[in-house]
Amino acid sequence: MGKEKVLLDLYLLIGQSNMAGRGELNNEDKTPNSRILKLDENNSWVEAVEPVHFDKPDIVGVGPSLTFANEILKDDSSSIIGLIPCAVGGTKLERWIKGGDLYENAIKRALDAMENGEIKAILWLLGESDSALEEDALNYKDRLLQTIIDLRIDLKDENIPFIAGKIGDFLNTNQYPYVNTINSAIIDLKDKINNYDYVETAGFNHIGDFLHFNAYAAKELGKRYAIKYIEMTHEK
Secondary structure (H helix, E strand, O other), X not given: OOOOOOOEEEEEEEEOHHHHOOEOOOHHHHOOOOOEEEEOOOOOEEEOOOOOOOOOOOOOOEOOHHHHHHHHHHHOOOOOEXXXXXXXXXXXXXXXXXXXXXXXXXXXXXXXXXXXXXXXXXXXXXXXXXXXXXXHHHHHHHHHHHHHHHHHHHOOOOOOOEEEEOOOOOOOOOOOOOHHHHHHHHHXXXXXXXXXXXXXOOOOOEOOOOOOEOHHHHHXXXXXXXXXXXXXHHOO
């Protein structure tokens, strides 16, 4: 980007492996768009290609965020998008609440990014790990509600749109018996806080492990995030 100040529309990407992406990569996923940037692991702005995240370089793949950005550009071709990837596979909500290491890292990266733009929305996709134990699942709604409040306060905008993705209904219920509890919490929060909504994932397919969305599902999820964001912001 050189010395020129570029004003970016920033999107903070939080979650675990399905936000980071585990879908199979192909050549078209490597084609950059000069209007879509990402904040890389060195806090430098680079053109975004898949994989957008870098949490586990050996297995990270296609996630929803790059498709989301492309869909947003279709709605507003004049914008320049800055993605802030923060997701880390296998993590629980306890690390994403205020004071947790991943929460604090996300805030730091977002504040650094805000030197070049404005946070337009937070995209959230996390809950698989919290669906393994009843206590985690039952407390998920209240903890996520407080996390949304804290994120908005720390990012100095109490009305940032927050869009959560429901977790896959294909998860192995022996290992993750409280999927429905997590997804119900995600739905219920719509009545608890402003500028919050969620996107559906029912019927999505996995990569063969009953845990991770395949590339098609991840991209479809990206489209749904974009549709929801446009709905939320165009209503204002």
